[in-house]
Amino acid sequence: MSTFVEKLQAAAQQNNSLLCIGLDPDPRLMPIADVAEFNQAIVEATSDLVCAYKPNLGFYESLGPAGTEALEQTLKAIPSWIPVIGDSKRGDIGNTATAYAKAMFDVWGFDCVTVNPFGGQDSLEPFLNYQDKGVLVWCRSSNPGARELQDLIATPPLGGGDSRPFYEWVAISAAKWNTNGNVGLVVGATYPDELRTIRELCPDMPILIPGIGAQEGSLEKSTMAGIDAHG
Amino acid sequence: MSTFVEKLQAAAQQNNSLLCIGLDPDPRLMPIADVAEFNQAIVEATSDLVCAYKPNLGFYESLGPAGTEALEQTLKAIPSWIPVIGDSKRGDIGNTATAYAKAMFDVWGFDCVTVNPFGGQDSLEPFLNYQDKGVLVWCRSSNPGARELQDLIATPPLGGGDSRPFYEWVAISAAKWNTNGNVGLVVGATYPDELRTIRELCPDMPILIPGIGAQEGSLEKSTMAGIDAHG
Incomplete structure (x- = not known):
């Protein structure tokens, strides 16, 4: 398969x-x-x-x-x-995450899902463990209120890390979670500069870029900023 | 009603x-x-x-x-x-958020839901606008991996704010979103110290505290840390 x-x-x-x-x-x-x-x-x-x-x-x-x-x-x-990507932005912990992964992959049969990173790595492992399936981590959203929490400037609690917007930490975590090669990102098209930075942090991962059309993102700017290391 | x-x-x-x-x-x-x-x-x-x-x-x-x-x-x-609280941790933006709010409140008829704060205020407004319904914002989870993103030390991008763990900013945002008096929080029982701080930031909001039992949170510590300003 x-x-x-x-x-x-x-x-x-x-x-x-x-x-x-x-x-x-x-x-x-x-x-x-x-x-x-x-x-x-x-x-x-x-x-x-x-x-x-x-x-x-x-x-x-x-x-x-x-x-x-x-x-x-x-x-x-x-x-x-x-x-077929099941866009559900699911995110929960422990056996609830296992249940959601089962619902999306086994019950619905999606090839890939979108997930919410808030719970951290163990909250997404039930999804990541389906090695043949894709897992797209919601990294930066395209809505006006995205800035409220996603753009907070963050550093690791024990030191030893850069000072970066929260969404960049999500991208860095997603790259770490990608041990099975099945992780990608969701990054809104309405912020092409942020998209470019995220692409630099994750040069080879698929990026789903919603927001062209009703949300007025630019197709040209997003394609130029989002295209992967292989073009 | x-x-x-x-x-x-x-x-x-x-x-x-x-x-x-x-x-x-x-x-x-x-x-x-x-x-x-x-x-x-x-x-x-x-x-x-x-x-x-x-x-x-x-x-x-x-x-x-x-x-x-x-x-x-x-x-x-x-x-x-x-x-009845519909625990679904939904979170998405724009008309998708509107659809999820309709599903949880109108289709299922829940009195209250749990939501994910990642998308910011406008992503939760479709839920908050149901003034008779409750909206519990997932603030600090009880799983081991919670620390990975929720504990990053964060400051507002334009300055003018304290340096605090990300989950405290979620609590502060949730208090701001509470203009209809229908917002509460979800805070895992496995971290009673964090719970105490969150209760101080949101003295009057209901806090749902999962994690007693299978996740080995302490009922006594959680109750003492979580009880509201009216006891």
Whole structure:
């Protein structure tokens, strides 16, 4: 079985694309009522243009049991060679983290998930231990309030480290957690300078860059700042 | 309709209890196979002993559709005067946060949720705007790896602030976010000294203190450090 990174690279090569399309159905903004049908139409129209799809679990959960059903139908509509990222930003500790990893990888069958780093390494190990799956660590968000906590200037409590924004420590930790080669980052497109620094700290890790479009991030600036060491 | 805090205080007074029981069913550890039946037995045996119940969504999600069904049945079994905290540590931005708030409060009907502070104030506003509902901000976790990021010593990027552990900044932010009087904190019982400092920063906010039991936190130390300004 190929790993997430291999599957991502193969799809990117096949479609000559670095584009990940989010499947975040908001019924108030959709031209048709049926979520699964809406997503299927998107997938049919774009499956030769993307390197991955990313359903955002919040939108499905907000629709109750119908949302669960729509997500199941959506996953069936995606060609099996295109990797699917379950965007859920899960983060919790101990056996709860194990349960979330099981839900995302075994129950839903995602190739990759987004996670929240707040709990530290042991909180993410249940995800990282799925060596064939991808784990994208939420590092710097694209919203206006991101600065409030993520930009605090931080140093290690016992000394012996630089003084850096908190989100850079997240990137440094993520690189340490990458012993299985299955870790990447999520960095919002609205802050290309921060993205450039993070890319320098993690030259080879995949970076998912949301925020182009509705959030007004720049595609050109983000691509230039985010492209990996191999171009 | 009473607010979460009023409902919590009424239940605490009725049962003379500050105990919140987690409903975190792990089939490998359960004496019977049926999750809903197991939870119903716990609720029947303890509904005169608690001030709240707290189902942890990870465990239900890990069971797929059967888990959704079991959570529905569990919620029906809890007397309506006892508040229910949906422990899901959700955290995301923009319309995703709105979707998660809708899922937790409107679809599931929880009286209160746990959230992750990483995205900052605007990422939590969709939850905070439910003025009758409670929002418990994950501030300091009880796992060994908590120190990795939560204990970094941090200062505001523009100066003008103290040098404090990151988790204290989370507590300070949570107090700022509490304009509707519906914010509380989650602080692990395994670190009573940290808990005492956080209680000093937020003298009146409810603090949920997980980690007694399996995680070997001390009930006595935690109660003494965590009790609010009114005892």
